[in-house]
Amino acid sequence: DAGITQSPRHKVTETGTPVTLRCHQTENHRYMYWYRQDPGHGLRLIHYSYGVKDTDKGEVSDGYSVSRSKTEDFLLTLESATSSQTSVYFCAISGSSGETQYFGPGTRLLVL
């Protein structure tokens, strides 16, 4: 298994509060991704990173920001959580161009 951990694994928060999810990898892979998974929508890309301090938006980036200050960590922040951001969030990594993505175990977020 690829060395990917996510923290926390579960979180309950209230609407309007900031939330940060962490993805940590031990594979030294260049690319890191954040997805959300919702019933009927499959996996949708939120943001991705192609190197330290290099990030870009995915298809559902509104309300989310990311940071990558070192190769092994990719942070996803919900600046002001909303109920529509209740979801399961997955981090993924991949190596050089053309390699497939490997997923972390997920973070289940509930926004009340």
Place this chain on the structure above:
Amino acid sequence: GQQLNQSPQSMFIQEGEDVSMNCTSSSIFNTWLWYKQEPGEGPVLLIALYKAGELTSNGRLTAQFGITRKDSFLNISASIPSDVGIYFCAGQLSGGYQKVTFGTGTKLQVIP
């Protein structure tokens, strides 16, 4: 955002039966991937296909990259209870950030 059409959405089968599922797209892909997700876990890569017409096996699993590059198929032979889970197809384009488009999943339940 674009999604792949995956069918069937769910299936109940008897242990020992063979299973077929497929994925179609309106766009071509350079790589097709099949993942399995078990409850509370992240998707795990089963098979990756890199060439149109390619047929690849992984134990009891066999997947094919369609000739048109717009579809892919996954077969599971002699199903067993641990095959239960959600199977996702994904299409991948080559490129700097390797955008991957995921299907909505096929939920497989095996009746012992």
